[in-house]
Amino acid sequence: MKRLIFLGPPGAGKGTQAKALSSTYQIPHISTGEILRRATTAQTLLGQKAKVYMDKGELVPDELILDLIKERLAQPDSKKGWVLDGFPRNLAQASFLEQLLANLNQSPDFALNLIVPDEVVITRMLERDREDDNEDTIRRRLQVYRDDTAPVISFYQERGILKSIDGNQSMEAVTSSLQTLVES
Ligand code: ADP
Numbered sequence: 001m002k003r004l005i006f007l008g009p010p011g012a013g014k015g016t017q018a019k020a021l022s023s024t025y026q027i028p029h030i031s032t033g034e035i036l037r038r039a040t041t042a043q044t045l046l047g048q049k050a051k052v053y054m055d056k057g058e059l060v061p062d063e064l065i066l067d068l069i070k071e072r073l074a075q076p077d078s079k080k081g082w083v084l085d086g087f088p089r090n091l092a093q094a095s096f097l098e099q100l101l102a103n104l105n106q107s108p109d110f111a112l113n114l115i116v117p118d119e120v121v122i123t124r125m126l127e128r129d130r131e132d133d134n135e136d137t138i139r140r141r142l143q144v145y146r147d148d149t150a151p152v153i154s155f156y157q158e159r160g161i162l163k164s165i166d167g168n169q170s171m172e173a174v175t176s177s178l179q180t181l182v183e184s
Contacts, residue, residue, distance in 0.1 A: 002027055002081045002182060003106060005088070007153055008114030010141045011121030011128075012167045013174060017114065018085035020175045021182065027081035030072050032065060032089075054132050057140030059089055059148060066096050073100065084108075090148040094155045111156035112178060114167030118142060 002025045006014040015031060022029035036054060039047030046064060053060045069087055072078065088094040101107055116124075121142070125133045132141075156162040163181050167174055 002083075003108045004082070004182065005084045005108050005111040005156070006086075006114065007111055007149070007156070008167060009116060009118070009121050009145045009149075010138070011125040012114040012116045013124075013171065014085045014114060016171060017112075017167075017174055017178055018083045021178060022083045024179065025081060025083075027083060028075075028077050029083050029085060030069075030078075030087070032069070032086040034086075035068060035072075036060060055137070057132065057137035057144065059144055062090070062092055062096070065093065069093075069097070070100055073104065088152055091151050091155060094152050108156075108161060110182060111153075111159075111162050112181070113153055113156075113162060113164040114174070115164055116167040120168055 002021070004018075004021060006018050008014050015033070018029050018031065021027075036047070036050045040051045040054070041047070046068070050060045050064055065087065073082065084097075088097050122138055125138050126135070153162065165174060165177050165181065169177070
């Protein structure tokens, strides 16, 4: 049973590593970015609303995200653990999650913070082929990360569950560092 939260800038490799841990521990990988992209492709009301923000590199408003996470964590498969990727992304989301988990009698085991320098994440994102990976949007996402998401690191540090990992290594090296950490 593992309950894991991934933190780190866009392009840090959260998705890749979250998938790897999800498969190792046989627990659901919950990526708010993927859920939103699926909603956008399916052109649901959520997707249409979210796209406006995603295209600009802005955070989607909390009211669109919080219910979605609440529903996802209420699914039966979430009872055996989970890996959160892309949530929480600001302090309001972190407080909401804390309360939600308290109501479910759960608590996260670790907040795993992937540290990768700006120039590396920029290069990685420019090499991906995602619609929101253009230079202006990337710059905005990094700014939003610094302003809104970085404070979440201290939030989990204060709760004693923060673990920082050098994300600027090979994918395999990061995965094995993470596995060692999570087993400790
Ligand atoms: P990345 O971390 O590489 O930017 P994600 O797939 O995690 O990619 O997120 C893509 C976009 O989806 C974000 O730029 C944001 O607009 C939106 N998004 C994802 N998760 C959240 C969230 N928890 N709160 C608000 N917006 C979110």
